Structure formats: C-alpha cells, structure tokens
Amino acid sequence: MSQTDETPLIVERDGAVVTLINNDAPRNRMSLGYMDALEREVGALAEDRSVRAVVITAAGDEHFSVGMDLKQLPQGIAKMGSAEAVFDQRLRxxxxxxxxxKPVIATLFGYCLGGGLELPLACHFRLAAEEGAKIGLPEMDLGSVPAWGGSAxxxxCVGRDQALDMILRAKKISGPEALRIGLVNEVWPMxxxxxxxxxxxxxxxxxxxxAVAGVLRCVVTAGERSLAEGLAEERRAVMQTMGTKDQQEGMRAFLEKRRPVFTGE
Structure with missing residues (x-):
C-alpha cells in the first residue's frame, strides 16, 4: 500500500473514541500528506465536544512509523518555503x-524511530508491543539532532540520564525496556x-x-509553571467542575453506590 494510491490518514470512530491510522504500511512513513491530514484532523478533534478520547496508530502490524520520509524533504521545502517551515509544522x-x-493514546510497535517516537511522546498514554518494538531517536546516525521536540x-519523560543515553548512542530499545525506564505506560503482546x-x-x-480537560491542563503544563501557578490552575479546574451535571451525577452515584454516567455537561 502506498500513500500515493491511498488516503494517507484513515479516521475511524467508535462512539466517543476516534482512531487515526497512518495508512502507509508497512513502514508508515510520516509523509507530507500524512502530516497535512493529521494537522487538519487534530484541529477538528480538539474542537469536537462529542469526541472524548483519541487513539493514534498505524496500518498493519509491522511498524508504527520509521519516521519522516526524508526523500520528501526537498519537496516540503519547495512547498513551504524552508526546512524550518517543514519542521515548524511538525512541532505545531x-x-x-x-x-x-482529551486523552490521546499512541501504540508503539515495530520501528518507532525519529518522528515515529516524537509523535507518541506528545501523546498522553503510550502502549508498546511486548515483542519486536525498536524505539528510539537515531538522528545521531544521520549526523543530526531530533527535530520534532524529541530531546525535550x-x-x-524518562529523565536526563536516560535521554542522553538513548539519543547520544542512537539506541533502539524494546517495549519491555521502554516500560522499565518509564517511556511507556503498558506493554502488551502485539x-x-x-x-x-x-x-x-x-x-x-x-x-x-x-474534569478530564482540567487534569490534562494541570498536568501537561505543570513543568512550565511554578508551584503557585500550578496550584492556581488546579483551583480553576476544580471550580469549573463545581455545579456541573457531571459533578452532581458523580456525587449521586457515590451515595447510591453505582457507577456514574457522565454526559459532559
């Protein structure tokens, strides 16, 4: 399957969950077309209140992504005006x-290299295959540096020492090793x-x-704030839930010893 013949990004929906699938098996390169489509979909999903969770994965079962399609870089520069503009889109x-x-979950399997790791690093949950995964930022082998926020x-995610070990040695680690160092949340058979x-x-x-949105705002931006600023953001998040139908439903369900049913109101 080639992205020249098929849509670069498949979008599937199951209730309140949307799944975004890179449609370039087996390598699932992050092509110009894929990034354009991903940018459109992510923007739309962020504004769609009926969507409550997102899964980012890839077609097939060989590789999540080998990363950027480097052969397309000259085409991207011609289209966007500069290499900086190409990288800026990916950072954006x-x-x-x-x-x-809303929570975004990534699946890591097979090659998850360069942009194929940097994209999952931007997600809130990462699940890896127990076998066959090769996860890393190998830009050193290309004489370069991670360009999509991977170093930061x-x-x-894993701390300075582990990050330096992976990046400077261009290491490719397994799913179980990624779990051990805190890079992924869970490991499962492929x-x-x-x-x-x-x-x-x-x-x-x-x-x-x-409440989910409030927690994500508090936690994702925690490293950018002082403790006082973080506590203030948490208080704002708490107050935004007070008096909502979901907060009232949660309290009723607790008192009635049943599972709550939240509507987003």
Whole structure:
C-alpha cells in the first residue's frame, strides 16, 4: 500500500473514541500528506465536544512509523518555503496533540524511530508491543539532532540520564525496556496491543470530560509553571467542575453506590 494510491490518514470512530491510522504500511512513513491530514484532523478533534478520547496508530502490524520520509524533504521545502517551515509544522501538530483537552493514546510497535517516537511522546498514554518494538531517536546516525521536540519531551519523560543515553548512542530499545525506564505506560503482546488501546480509550472516554480537560491542563503544563501557578490552575479546574451535571451525577452515584454516567455537561 502506498500513500500515493491511498488516503494517507484513515479516521475511524467508535462512539466517543476516534482512531487515526497512518495508512502507509508497512513502514508508515510520516509523509507530507500524512502530516497535512493529521494537522487538519487534530484541529477538528480538539474542537469536537462529542469526541472524548483519541487513539493514534498505524496500518498493519509491522511498524508504527520509521519516521519522516526524508526523500520528501526537498519537496516540503519547495512547498513551504524552508526546512524550518517543514519542521515548524511538525512541532505545531505535536504541540496541539499534547495540549488537546482529551486523552490521546499512541501504540508503539515495530520501528518507532525519529518522528515515529516524537509523535507518541506528545501523546498522553503510550502502549508498546511486548515483542519486536525498536524505539528510539537515531538522528545521531544521520549526523543530526531530533527535530520534532524529541530531546525535550524524552528528557521530561524518562529523565536526563536516560535521554542522553538513548539519543547520544542512537539506541533502539524494546517495549519491555521502554516500560522499565518509564517511556511507556503498558506493554502488551502485539496481537492484543491495538485492542488494549481501544479499551483504554473507551475507559477514558467514560470519564467526565470537563474534569478530564482540567487534569490534562494541570498536568501537561505543570513543568512550565511554578508551584503557585500550578496550584492556581488546579483551583480553576476544580471550580469549573463545581455545579456541573457531571459533578452532581458523580456525587449521586457515590451515595447510591453505582457507577456514574457522565454526559459532559
């Protein structure tokens, strides 16, 4: 399958969960067409209140993504005017994903290299395959540096020492190793990985959306704020839930010893 013959991004919906699928199996390159489509979809999903969780995955079961299609870089420069503009688009899309006020889950399997790791690093949950995953930022082998925020987000995720070890040595680690260092949340057999991502998305979609958005704002931006600023943001998030139908439903369900049903109101 080639992105020249097929749509670069497949969008599937199951209730309040939307799944975005890179449609370039087996390598699932992050082509110009894929990034354009991803930017459009992410922008629309961020504004769609009926969507409560997003899964980002890829077609097939060989690789999540080998990263940017480097052969397209000259085409991208010609289209956008400069290499900086090409990279700026990718940074913009990943920032929008990270700051989306609904949970975004990524599946990591096979090659997850360069942009194929930087995209999952912008997501809120990362699930990896137990076998076969090769996860890393190999830009050193190309004489370069991660260009889509990988150095910053990987450091925040796993700490300075682990980030330096992975980036400077161009290491490619397995799913279990990624779990050990805190890079991913869960590891599953490849045959179960995508189903588990969907189950997690449905679980998160059942949570109260206003409260979920508040938690994401507080936690995602915590590293950018002082403690006092973080506490103030948390207070704003709490007050936004007070008196909502979901907050009232949560209290009633607790007193009635049943599971709450949240509507997003």
């Amino acid at each position: 899309v990943l920032d929008r994903i990270e700051r989306m006020e 987000r990987l450091t925040r 045959a179960e990985l995508k189903d588990r991502a969907q189950a997690l998305a449905q679980e998160l979609a059942a949570m109260p959306p206003i």
